[in-house]
Amino acid sequence: xxxxxxxxxxxxxxxxxxxxxxxxxxxxxxxxxxxxxxxxxxxxxxxxxxxxxxxxxxxxxxxxxxxxxxxxxxxxxxxxxxxxxxxxxxxxxxxxxxxxxxxxxxxxxxxxxxxxxxxxxxxxxxxxxxxxxxxxxxxxxxxxxxxxxxxxxxxxxxxxxxxxxxxxxxxxxxxxxxxxxxxxxxxxxxxxxxxxx
Numbered sequence: 001x002x003x004x005x006x007x008x009x010x011x012x013x014x015x016x017x018x019x020x021x022x023x024x025x026x027x028x029x030x031x032x033x034x035x036x037x038x039x040x041x042x043x044x045x046x047x048x049x050x051x052x053x054x055x056x057x058x059x060x061x062x063x064x065x066x067x068x069x070x071x072x073x074x075x076x077x078x079x080x081x082x083x084x085x086x087x088x089x090x091x092x093x094x095x096x097x098x099x100x101x102x103x104x105x106x107x108x109x110x111x112x113x114x115x116x117x118x119x120x121x122x123x124x125x126x127x128x129x130x131x132x133x134x135x136x137x138x139x140x141x142x143x144x145x146x147x148x149x150x151x152x153x154x155x156x157x158x159x160x161x162x163x164x165x166x167x168x169x170x171x172x173x174x175x176x177x178x179x180x181x182x183x184x185x186x187x188x189x190x191x192x193x194x195x196x197x
Contacts, residue, residue, distance in 0.1 A: 062153065063107050069157040070100025070127065081137070081167035086175065090137045094163050098125045106154040109133055115140070116148040116165065139169040 074096045081090040098104040103124035111117055119134040135150055147166040153159065 063105075063155050063159055067105065067155045068102040069155055069159075070098055070102040070104050072104060072152075072154065072156045072161060073097050073099045074161075074163065077162070078164040078166065079135075081165065083168045083170055084139055085172040086143050086169055087140045087172060088169075090139065090165070090167070092135055092165055094133045094135065095130060096133065097130045098127055100156075101127050102155070103127065104129075104131075104154060104156065106133075106152060108153045110151050110153075111135070112149045112151070115142060116150060118150045118152075120152070133163065135163070135165050137165050142169050143171050144169060 074094055076094065079092045079094070081092065084090055103126055105124050106120045106122075109118035109120040115138045117136050117138075119136075121131045121133075125131045133150070133152070137146070137148060139146070145166075146169055147164060149162045149164050152161045152163070154161065
């Protein structure tokens with residue numbers, strides 16, 4: 001039984017490490033140029049149905065199909081925070097307008113990694129009204145080029161909608177370096193079973 005729990009712990013640890021890697025699962029995405037960013041400034045990005053970060057249909061964050069649909073327009077759907085040092089937190093506010101004729105209800109907003117945490121309005125946004133989604137990215141342990149998405153589930157057409165926060169995380173030159181060979185590695189011990197007892 002102890003072996004099972006030990007294996008389960010190692011498997012869980014591995015899953016968390018892979019799920020929150022440096023590229024945020026977006027390694028196959030291309031980085032838009034400044035011209036591409038300008039072209040998408042006033043349109044919402046729709047999630048790719050094959051996107052592994054998009055919530056599955058039928059989850060607790062799913063939008064009731066009987067709720068009237070509306071539309072949402074972001075002032076910007078992508079924010080490039082430039083360069084930051086490892087460990088810094090970056091916060092950005094994405095402003096949006098309910099451009100439809102029904103109240104906008106955001107059921108959930110979920111970051112593609114635990115390092116990306118969104119806050120969204122819990123109350124309905126009236127037609128013509130505006131709101132904000134605040135996103136905080138924690139760069140601790142995330143060196144290199146980063147691109148994280150926030151998937152927004154709402155009564156919008158199309159649904160879901162995604163916003164992106166990206167930039168470069170540089171290693172902090174003042175951070176103490178771990179001595180070589182001193183890093184602790186997880187130990188797995190295998191003990192032989194008693195014969196026939």
